Amino acid sequence: MPLNIDDTDNSAITGNPSNLRRVLNGFAFQIKALSGQASWKVPPHLPITQLGEKGDKGDTGATGAQGIQGVEGAQGIQGVKGDLAVSPHPGFLSGKYYASSPYSSFSTSTLIAGACYYTYFFIPFNQTFSSIAFQANNTPSNTQKTRIAIYTINNGLPSELVKDFGEISLSVPGIKEIFNSTFLSAGWYAIALSTNETVAGFYCPNVLTTNLIASTTIGNAVSGYRANAAYGAAPSTAIVSGIFGATSPVIWLKTA
Numbered sequence: 001m002p003l004n005i006d007d008t009d010n011s012a013i014t015g016n017p018s019n020l021r022r023v024l025n026g027f028a029f030q031i032k033a034l035s036g037q038a039s040w041k042v043p044p045h046l047p048i049t050q051l052g053e054k055g056d057k058g059d060t061g062a063t064g065a066q067g068i069q070g071v072e073g074a075q076g077i078q079g080v081k082g083d084l085a086v087s088p089h090p091g092f093l094s095g096k097y098y099a100s101s102p103y104s105s106f107s108t109s110t111l112i113a114g115a116c117y118y119t120y121f122f123i124p125f126n127q128t129f130s131s132i133a134f135q136a137n138n139t140p141s142n143t144q145k146t147r148i149a150i151y152t153i154n155n156g157l158p159s160e161l162v163k164d165f166g167e168i169s170l171s172v173p174g175i176k177e178i179f180n181s182t183f184l185s186a187g188w189y190a191i192a193l194s195t196n197e198t199v200a201g202f203y204c205p206n207v208l209t210t211n212l213i214a215s216t217t218i219g220n221a222v223s224g225y226r227a228n229a230a231y232g233a234a235p236s237t238a239i240v241s242g243i244f245g246a247t248s249p250v251i252w253l254k255t256a
Contacts, residue, residue, distance in 0.1 A: 006028070010029040094256065095255060097254050101119075101223065108202065109201065113231060114230065115194065116194045117194070117246070117249060118243075119249055120191075121190075122189075123184045123188075124186055125186050127184055129183075129254060130254050131179040131180065132252070133175055133177035133254070134251050135176070135203045136173050136202050137203055143197065144199055145167050145169055145197075147192075148191065149163065149191075150191055150192070151189065157225075157240045158190035158192065159238055162182075162184070163180070163182050170195065190238065203250055204223050204250060224247065224249075225246060
């Protein structure tokens with residue numbers, strides 16, 4: 001007579017087996033539990049000594065969805081413009097005068113009323129200046145005056161007003177100086193000078209700056225520019241209509 005084994009009958013737990021069939025049922029229950037199979041008749045996929053060990057690494061899962069794009073970073077701060085890598089100037093000393101151009105001696109010329117004279121001045125470093133000056137060698141009129149202003153240079157010509165230093169008397173010859181603190185950043189500038197009467201003479205450099213000032217012909221004695229302009233407060237934009245190369249005064253700036 002066949003013996004039917006019931007692997008759901010855990011006779012070892014439910015009580016003492018009362019016969020051989022229940023004893024075998026208990027063994028079948030334990031075998032199924034240990035093998036992890038659906039029936040005690042199905043053999044385990046691993047030897048019983050390896051059933052408790054760590055399983056093999058599973059296959060790599062599918063690629064996840066693309067992440068959200070990060071926020072674009074803020075634009076970096078623009079670097080500050082530096083001075084020239086190798087400067088043509090050794091540096092400014094405090095409380096000293098610096099001329100607009102090199103010279104070994106002076107020649108003289110006459111300030112003409114109704115004209116504005118532009119002397120070019122190169123500032124290689126950011127610098128504060130305490131005064132601006134020039135030298136008059138002949139001023140016979142007690143009513144003669146002059147005005148001085150500083151302009152930027154754009155495309156080779158005077159451009160925008162930086163500072164109007166106002167008016168100074170030319171009734172006595174000699175050094176004419178206006179004290180007014182001015183900060184100038186590194187660059188080229190045009191010092192503008194005009195007068196109300198055609199009597200004063202001024203010192204100009206005998207070393208000409210034709211390498212900087214445009215000349216209509218070769219050999220012209222020029223050290224600056226001159227343009228027709230009525231005497232008065234300096235306009236916000238430099239007058240350059242009809243401008244031409246001419247002699248212009250030596251200008252000094254005094255460092256603070």
